[in-house]
Amino acid sequence: MNWQSDETYLKALCGGNSGVLREIYRRFAPQLRSWVLRNNGDEDDAKDLMQDALMAIYDRYCGKDFQFTGNFGGLLMVIAKRMWFDQLSKKKRRQSIRKEELYGQLEEEPELEAAESAMLEKQRMDTLARVFDLLSDQCRQLLTLFTEGKKDPDKIAAQLGIPSANAVYQAKHRCLARWKKLFYQHHKNDS
């Protein structure tokens, strides 16, 4: 079988390519499923882990300056396993097994460090996304308009009914500060 390269997988994840994304599933889903089934999980767990692990890779490498040098499949599996162990120890489904024993299985994996960074990045982006929804409508619109290339503050002012361009900048900074504050509050609670 001729599989696509790791680089192609990453590109598909970052930029979108349904055929290649499908290949990622075709290639790695059986392996992950079989591992999860042998480790107290079911089909749904495997499905969620696959998705979460891919999102973690997306959050870590897409739109960032990081160079991806590892093995895509290896990284995917280690992230998924690491996430699963976190869930298992939370649910205490394996009380008989000590934590060190559980995580010890991953210690030798060359992708472990990259996997942990990716997981942290995903938690961060998930929190940012969640608290973004807690901002006021005006803040969300304003920040979105700024990033969508409509950077002319006069136009944004007119569109949102804000009195002046200067007030638009003030509002932008207020929204960013509020968003940051919410992030710090929620991110601490999550981890």
Next chain:
Amino acid sequence: MEATKRIDKYLSGQMDADEKAAFEQELKANESLAEELALQKDMNRFLQGHRRRDALKSELDALGAEFFSQKSGKVVSMAGRRRWMLAIAATVLVLVVAWLALRPSLYEQYAVHPPLALVEKSSATANDLSMAEQAFNHGDYEKALPILQEYVAGNPTDDLVKVYLGIAKMELGETPEAREIFTSLATSTAPEIRDFAVWNLALSYLKDGDEANCSKVLRSIPADSGYYQIAQQLLERLNGE
């Protein structure tokens, strides 16, 4: 608020050279400022990419539903295996349909083997088996073959693993030996083993380019087999090409 404003100015390229140099100098010494900068960078990244991120999530969700559709627990008992095998037959069909548009040879299109999911057996063999499983599911049949062979020698009644052994041989080009295994299991009293073996028997002929015998085996697959639908589909394509 003041820090937020300065960082935003920095990130949007509105600082003049002196201001920028001073800010970068400050970053080196001020850890919490650096941390806030990293966060604001991520916030910008979120704003630029959240539509793509949401779209990706939905797309993965759909793929997940497709590739993980079966409901199965741990594969332990024969009854469990039976359900597993039925699910496999259904999955093979889905996978094959997904393959159709992409693959060159008919054999490659149809030889989409279900993953080898071995039972948690005695701990002495568990490691070896998990290695075989991984190798098999990776398409590394050369590595999986000796472990499967050894396992089958020690567990001559485990017919399911025998079929997988046959698949490994078939993939490695040892089709006559593979066929011997499939043929011997084609009369199994366990329907899921029988159906799985017969389907692979057909594939082994397809691999050798022996379309006549392949069609013959395919036609023998009864309507109550989990492979009936896909067999009919392959028959049609053989007749059409």
